[in-house]
Amino acid sequence: MLRFAQSPSSSSSSSVNNQMDLSVLDRKRAVLQRLYRNQLENEHLELHSLIDRQQQLVSSVTGVPNIPKPDWQCNSNLAGNVSCSSSPKKRKAEFFWLKLQFDVEEAGEEKSEITTTKTERENSANTCSKVSEVQKPDYIHVRARRGQATDSHSLAERARREKISKKMKCLQDLVPGCNKVTGKAGMLDEIINYVQSLQKQVEFLSMKLAHVNPRLDFSIDNIFAKDIPVYIANLPQFEASNSTCFQYNTMQQGTSSNCGADIAIDQSQMLSQKTGPTTEAFLDSSFISQLQQLSGWESDWPNLFN
Amino acid sequence: MKARMQNSSSSALLKQEFLKKWINGLQTYTNTKKEMTILDRKNAIKLSADIAIASTRNFSTNWSRAVMADVSKNVDGSSKIVTEKILGRKETCIIKCSKNIMRKSRLLAHRKRAIRRTIGRTSVKAASAIAKELVKKRTRVLKRLVPGGKQMNEICLIKETLDYIASLQVQVDVMRNIANAADQCLDSTERSLL
Numbered sequence: 001m002l003r004f005a006q007s008p009s010s011s012s013s014s015s016v017n018n019q020m021d022l023s024v025l026d027r028k029r030a031v032l033q034r035l036y037r038n039q040l041e042n043e044h045l046e047l048h049s050l051i052d053r054q055q056q057l058v059s060s061v062t063g064v065p066n067i068p069k070p071d072w073q074c075n076s077n078l079a080g081n082v083s084c085s086s087s088p089k090k091r092k093a094e095f096f097w098l099k100l101q102f103d104v105e106e107a108g109e110e111k112s113e114i115t116t117t118k119t120e121r122e123n124s125a126n127t128c129s130k131v132s133e134v135q136k137p138d139y140i141h142v143r144a145r146r147g148q149a150t151d152s153h154s155l156a157e158r159a160r161r162e163k164i165s166k167k168m169k170c171l172q173d174l175v176p177g178c179n180k181v182t183g184k185a186g187m188l189d190e191i192i193n194y195v196q197s198l199q200k201q202v203e204f205l206s207m208k209l210a211h212v213n214p215r216l217d218f219s220i221d222n223i224f225a226k227d228i229p230v231y232i233a234n235l236p237q238f239e240a241s242n243s244t245c246f247q248y249n250t251m252q253q254g255t256s257s258n259c260g261a262d263i264a265i266d267q268s269q270m271l272s273q274k275t276g277p278t279t280e281a282f283l284d285s286s287f288i289s290q291l292q293q294l295s296g297w298e299s300d301w302p303n304l305f306n
Numbered sequence: 307m308k309a310r311m312q313n314s315s316s317s318a319l320l321k322q323e324f325l326k327k328w329i330n331g332l333q334t335y336t337n338t339k340k341e342m343t344i345l346d347r348k349n350a351i352k353l354s355a356d357i358a359i360a361s362t363r364n365f366s367t368n369w370s371r372a373v374m375a376d377v378s379k380n381v382d383g384s385s386k387i388v389t390e391k392i393l394g395r396k397e398t399c400i401i402k403c404s405k406n407i408m409r410k411s412r413l414l415a416h417r418k419r420a421i422r423r424t425i426g427r428t429s430v431k432a433a434s435a436i437a438k439e440l441v442k443k444r445t446r447v448l449k450r451l452v453p454g455g456k457q458m459n460e461i462c463l464i465k466e467t468l469d470y471i472a473s474l475q476v477q478v479d480v481m482r483n484i485a486n487a488a489d490q491c492l493d494s495t496e497r498s499l500l
Contacts, residue, residue, distance in 0.1 A: 160461070163461055164460060164461060164464060167461065167464040167465060167468065168464065170468055171464065171467065171468055171471075174468060174471055174472065175471065183437075184441045185437060185440040185441050185444060188441065188444040188445065188448060189444060191448065191467060191471075192444060192447050192448055192451060194471065195448070195451050195452070195467065195470070195471060195474070196451065198471070198474040198475065198478055199451070199474070201478045201482075202352065202355065202474070202477060202478060202481065203348075203352065205478065205481040205482055205485050206348050206351040206352040206355065206481065207344075207348045208485045208489075209348075209351050209481065209484065209485050209488065210344050210345075210347035210348035210350075210351055211344060212485065212488045212489060212492055213347070213488060214347075
């Protein structure tokens, strides 16, 4: 119960203190490496002692089936300098003891020795790694989640993976159609397709604009025909711009231009009648006037009428 | 809902900024008297749009710096003028510095990659390994797509794609609106001729 209750807090703390974790983890890694080296030395000693004990037992077991347990207990105490919780060690020791008995009864003595030593080594390593983190006093205590390793490497990896999954969730919101796909590979595929389609759209739109505008002039007035008050206010400019647009058109089509004031007025009427599909939020009249000031279209007008 | 409203207002500001810079950049071409082919025009439009959208990020992201570094690499007179027009004199110096930074990071990435290759490759065909291969392949493709993506690790890459996708959306939106409006204008003038 206790462990389960602590797991969410550990997850939240890990997500919040991601930055801290990494520097902390570096320290931990160095410390644990040192610890491992020490433990390996200890384990060697343990194993030697165990092998000696086992040999003694094997030699004496043929005569006596039941060997008193205290022998194993002192063995576990020998190894107890590393582990604080001796109960798992005891259990392992009991298991070995039983296994040894069984093997000896089967009369495969040397084999049993080897197997027990191997299993002993593995299990001791496991217990050491699981237990040592809680044991040593001046290191950072990390409460691992249930069923997950507490290795510094795996902690760092887990932090990294959580970062990546967080970012992928943000991407899911941004890219349309990503909600149905789960897993990294599928989402990456969608993202790639979307980016490619956006880039192609940019190409296509720039081609279209190049086609529409032969002289690369984007005169704002004639393009955005929605704001009628703006046009009424800037009517002379509007007429001029319309006629220039008309001129460009004729350049495209190769006909002579007959721009007169009445034609311009007709055009303005037509444009005001034609309603655009959507209201563009970023194009209000103040912005348009700003743009006009910025681009200084007024200075260009005399050039355009040549 | 509130977040979306905020998002739309901030994106509207972004669109305004982009449009201003873009038109500013296009002005450099209006003064040239020579005739431009349609391809030239398209390249000019695209170039100024790219520079404009990259500059809206104020060089805080990796991809915008990569875009500017690429642009300044092509020692084309017009592109230099356009960048100067959009950004101003001060920031062209920043571009030169960023070019050096990109070059150095590229060299470092090459060395890292060489080291990684020498560490052996295992060919275990488990399901998880296949999935990992897929993910790796696709991240490689994504690195090619996002400008400046070759020298980024996974976490940075995902952050950059987020930003890049948002900016691309803004760019496409603005360009589409202008193209539609210009189309309408053209249609109306054509009709009036008939």
